[in-house]
Amino acid sequence: xxxxxxxxxxxRELAGAEALTIDVPTDATIADVWRQVTDAHPSVAPFDRAIxxxxxxxxxRMSQPVSAGDEIAFLPPVSGG
Amino acid sequence: xxxxxxxxxxxRELAGAEALTIDVPTDATIADVWRQVTDAHPSVAPFDRAIxxxxxxxxxRMSQPVSAGDEIAFLPPVSGG
Amino acid sequence: MLAVTRAPLSVDALAGAxxxxxxxxxxGCGAVASFAGxxxxxxxxxxVRYLEYEAFDALAVKTFEQIRDEARQRWPDAALGIVHRxxxxxxxxxxxxxxxxxxxxxxxxxxxxxxxxxxxxxxxxWKHEFxxxxxxxxxxxxxxxADETARxxxxxxxxx
Amino acid sequence: MLAVTRAPLSVDALAGAxxxxxxxxxxGCGAVASFAGxxxxxxxxxxVRYLEYEAFDALAVKTFEQIRDEARQRWPDAALGIVHRxxxxxxxxxxxxxxxxxxxxxxxxxxxxxxxxxxxxxxxxWKHEFxxxxxxxxxxxxxxxADETARxxxxxxxxx
Numbered sequence: 001x002x003x004x005x006x007x008x009x010x011x012r013e014l015a016g017a018e019a020l021t022i023d024v025p026t027d028a029t030i031a032d033v034w035r036q037v038t039d040a041h042p043s044v045a046p047f048d049r050a051i052x053x054x055x056x057x058x059x060x061r062m063s064q065p066v067s068a069g070d071e072i073a074f075l076p077p078v079s080g081g
Numbered sequence: 082x083x084x085x086x087x088x089x090x091x092x093r094e095l096a097g098a099e100a101l102t103i104d105v106p107t108d109a110t111i112a113d114v115w116r117q118v119t120d121a122h123p124s125v126a127p128f129d130r131a132i133x134x135x136x137x138x139x140x141x142r143m144s145q146p147v148s149a150g151d152e153i154a155f156l157p158p159v160s161g162g
Numbered sequence: 163m164l165a166v167t168r169a170p171l172s173v174d175a176l177a178g179a180x181x182x183x184x185x186x187x188x189x190g191c192g193a194v195a196s197f198a199g200x201x202x203x204x205x206x207x208x209x210v211r212y213l214e215y216e217a218f219d220a221l222a223v224k225t226f227e228q229i230r231d232e233a234r235q236r237w238p239d240a241a242l243g244i245v246h247r248x249x250x251x252x253x254x255x256x257x258x259x260x261x262x263x264x265x266x267x268x269x270x271x272x273x274x275x276x277x278x279x280x281x282x283x284x285x286x287x288w289k290h291e292f293x294x295x296x297x298x299x300x301x302x303x304x305x306x307x308a309d310e311t312a313r314x315x316x317x318x319x320x321x322x
Numbered sequence: 323m324l325a326v327t328r329a330p331l332s333v334d335a336l337a338g339a340x341x342x343x344x345x346x347x348x349x350g351c352g353a354v355a356s357f358a359g360x361x362x363x364x365x366x367x368x369x370v371r372y373l374e375y376e377a378f379d380a381l382a383v384k385t386f387e388q389i390r391d392e393a394r395q396r397w398p399d400a401a402l403g404i405v406h407r408x409x410x411x412x413x414x415x416x417x418x419x420x421x422x423x424x425x426x427x428x429x430x431x432x433x434x435x436x437x438x439x440x441x442x443x444x445x446x447x448w449k450h451e452f453x454x455x456x457x458x459x460x461x462x463x464x465x466x467x468a469d470e471t472a473r474x475x476x477x478x479x480x481x482x
Binding site: 091133139140156157 | 199215216217218220221222224225246257258278281282283284285286287288289290299300301302303304305306307308
């Protein structure tokens with residue numbers, strides 16, 4: 001099934017894309033999506049332990065399963081304020 | 082010698098005047114000035130222990146001597162902010 | 163930046179002036195905390211129609227200068243603005259605006275809080291409340307700018 | 323009142339909106355605390371030319387809503403506004419304005435401080451600094467809105 005990935009800030013710059021469309025197995029979790037992203041864009045792999053994620057614009061856990069059409073966002077450490 | 086007295090807020094209302102001109106002895110202190118004010122306007126006497134004072138628009142102690150032409154201000158408890 | 167006025171208050175205007183004063187000293191600030199006190203519709207259960215604030219203007223401004231100087235002793239790089247409004251105020255109007263500009267936010271909050279505590283302790287300003295059925299002067303602290311105990315209390319609240 | 327915008331920020335405008343929301347609930351407020359974060363001219367000794375802020379807008383607004391809801395749990399009558407600016411900002415521009423309106427001042431300062439601490443912990447917003455000789459993304463906290471330890475830390479700072 002197909003999901004959309006959104007990348008922000010330095011992740012976006014390192015991957016060279018703010019959005020990706022990727023195909024994942026039907027039982028995939030957000031962690032699986034992230035692995036596919038790091039496989040395709042190894043430059044973002046160092047964020048492995050410092051990533052936050054969201055699904056359809058709600059914060060989520062990496063263990064959460066994804067569904068077809070979901071928008072998965074990966075967020076580097078934040079610096080707002 | 083002659084000094085000016087300024088009264089504020091409830092003191093002003095009780096005395097019915099925002100400024101008084103009074104004659105005091107040359108060795109008078111602000112406390113002496115206050116006593117003359119309370120003699121002339123007994124309604125302000127209850128403020129005896131809750132009064133602040135200023136001389137020529139600077140805070141002062143009641144024991145401070147006054148000079149001819151000074152402006153003595155008496156201030157009830159404050160409530161700004 | 164340290165004033166008594168009859169005009170409506172603006173946080174943006176005062177903050178702009180305070181920030182400009184910081185730049186004029188060749189410094190910068192990253193944090194601006196403000197406090198505004200608004201006229202409330204009730205006081206101890208009675209409906210307030212409006213308020214009048216009275217001040218000893220010249221002494222109030224000197225008091226604000228003292229508060230600024232006290233703040234600088236503790237927070238040398240802080241910039242402070244204090245404007246108190248006087249005259250007739252309606253429900254919701256701001257009676258005071260305080261601005262504290264510092265490099266970092268902890269100090270901005272502390273300076274702002276310190277300033278409002280000190281204003282309430284020592285500024286020669288009086289609140290006169292008008293109700294449907296009467297009026298009352300509010301009388302709080304006996305102003306004593308030299309009282310170190312009061313000053314320490316304000317510092318303790320600000321830096322709790 | 324909880325928003326991400328490319329437009330310059332105004333404390334007065336946001337405070338007016340927050341105060342109106344309080345009145346619309348039939349309540350009043352006597353104290354309004356605000357915080358504004360300004361772009362500083364230097365970062366770790368390097369001269370900053372300008373900044374760019376980026377946000378995940380939809381998630382940022384939800385995060386601000388969470389922060390408001392958290393604040394209401396602790397301070398039921400508090401009203402909160404949070405607006406973060408994104409895009410290119412110059413030195414001295416405000417990147418964020420937070421307004422906390424409450425009945426009394428202690429709570430106004432607490433709510434305002436709580437909100438900025440939480441924004442820094444969990445809001446999906448990123449600062450990109452541009453220097454004379456390069457640029458750098460600032461990376462602070464790993465955002466985890468469910469982390470109760472972080473939330474407790476923010477509460478502790480706010481209510482110190």
